[in-house]
Each structure stands twice: as C-alpha cells, then as structure tokens.
Amino acid sequence: MAQKNLLPYILLGLIEDKPKTGYDLMKEFETEIGEFWSVKHSQIYLELKRLVSNEDIKSETGYFGNKIEKTYYSITEKGQNKLHKWQYSYEDHLSVNKDEFVLKLYFIKNKNEPRLAELLNEQLHLHKAKLAHLNERYELLFSDKKSKESQYGHYLILEHAISRETEYVNWLTNALSEI
Incomplete structure (x- = not known):
C-alpha cells in the first residue's frame, strides 16, 4: 500500500491556531514534531507552495516588526475543512515502522x-x-x-x-x- 502524504495535514495543523513562517514551521520539526515525524526543510517549502496554490492556506509577505521581510502562512476555511476531515478519519491498518x-x-x-x-x-x-x-x-x-x-x-x-x-x-x- 502506498504511503499517504501527511505533510500537508501536519502543516495545516501547525498553522491552525496562528500564522507561522516557514522558519517557524522548520523549528517545530526540529523540536516537537521531530520526535515522531521527520521531513526535509525543502519539503516544507514545496508543500507550503502547494497548499497556497490549492487555496488551503494563504500567505502574507511583509515587514513585521523588523527590517527582515517575512512570509506568514495562515489557514483558510477550505484548509480548515480539509484538516478536520483528516483529523476525524481513521485508518484500518498500522503504519510500517522502518528501522x-x-x-x-x-x-x-x-x-x-x-x-x-x-x-x-x-x-x-x-x-x-x-x-x-x-x-x-x-x-x-x-x-x-x-x-x-x-x-x-x-x-x-x-x-x-x-x-x-x-x-x-x-x-x-x-x-x-x-x-
């Protein structure tokens, strides 16, 4: 069975409560999420672009409190619906542990x-x-x-x-x- 791409759901869940930058999201993977899920930094940015083009999230680029330009990502209603649908779905099999x-x-x-x-x-x-x-x-x-x-x-x-x-x-x- 092909493995489902869960990264979009992880990113939607991480920005559900408040907008975050790509850097903020990478830090989440280096600390908390990284304890049970790994991903390359490049995958995060590629998936963010996909989520924006699918209108699951929106991005806002600007200068927020400092001189460095940042892009913040926030969840849209469509993304919220997709996230909640996934959160309430259930799998009938265990994931394979590759060790x-x-x-x-x-x-x-x-x-x-x-x-x-x-x-x-x-x-x-x-x-x-x-x-x-x-x-x-x-x-x-x-x-x-x-x-x-x-x-x-x-x-x-x-x-x-x-x-x-x-x-x-x-x-x-x-x-x-x-x-």
Whole structure:
C-alpha cells in the first residue's frame, strides 16, 4: 500500500491556531514534531507552495516588526475543512515502522557475532540520550497541570515517547546481558 502524504495535514495543523513562517514551521520539526515525524526543510517549502496554490492556506509577505521581510502562512476555511476531515478519519491498518537497526539485527545469525555487542551498545547509547532529551522536554513543557490540559495531545505523545524509549533502553540492556 502506498504511503499517504501527511505533510500537508501536519502543516495545516501547525498553522491552525496562528500564522507561522516557514522558519517557524522548520523549528517545530526540529523540536516537537521531530520526535515522531521527520521531513526535509525543502519539503516544507514545496508543500507550503502547494497548499497556497490549492487555496488551503494563504500567505502574507511583509515587514513585521523588523527590517527582515517575512512570509506568514495562515489557514483558510477550505484548509480548515480539509484538516478536520483528516483529523476525524481513521485508518484500518498500522503504519510500517522502518528501522535500519532492527533490519541489521534481523540478519545477525547468532549471539556470538562480533558486531552484535557493538550494534546493541551503540543503540543503547542513542536511546539513553533520546530518553534524557524527552524527559527534559517533558519538564520544560509540562511541569504544571495547566500546560498538560491546554496541549493534552502533545502531552500524551510525549508520555508515549518516554514510555517507548524507557522500554527500548530496558530491552537493549536485557539483550546485552544475554551475550
């Protein structure tokens, strides 16, 4: 099954509450959205052009409070309808997780292969670092009850990511103890 292009919906969702520049949107991918979705910067600008030409968003270019010309993108009624239709649609299948580490692990024949410990240790290091980062984000964004309530979906995603990384670290630690 071909993978659906979700970038238009992500961008519509990010500008739904307030207009943003392409730079603002890139920053969202580098911080929050990047925890569970990746995209190249060039894809963002290409998709913004498409959304403007489809009249899902509109752009306004000008000097806003400083000497640098900026283009702000805001959602139109048509874009709002498209976003809400997508938000209320449901898929009847799970997305395929493409993980190069898991693919390499699949081809390891036995626990005595020399590259196994190195592969597992490298992943353990990476996942511990990611877990530390996620915990820092959690403290920064959701240390009070009010912020949890105002961005509950984001809170749930971050909770899920912390649980996932904690389990991944535990799994890698156990795998290392078996070799």
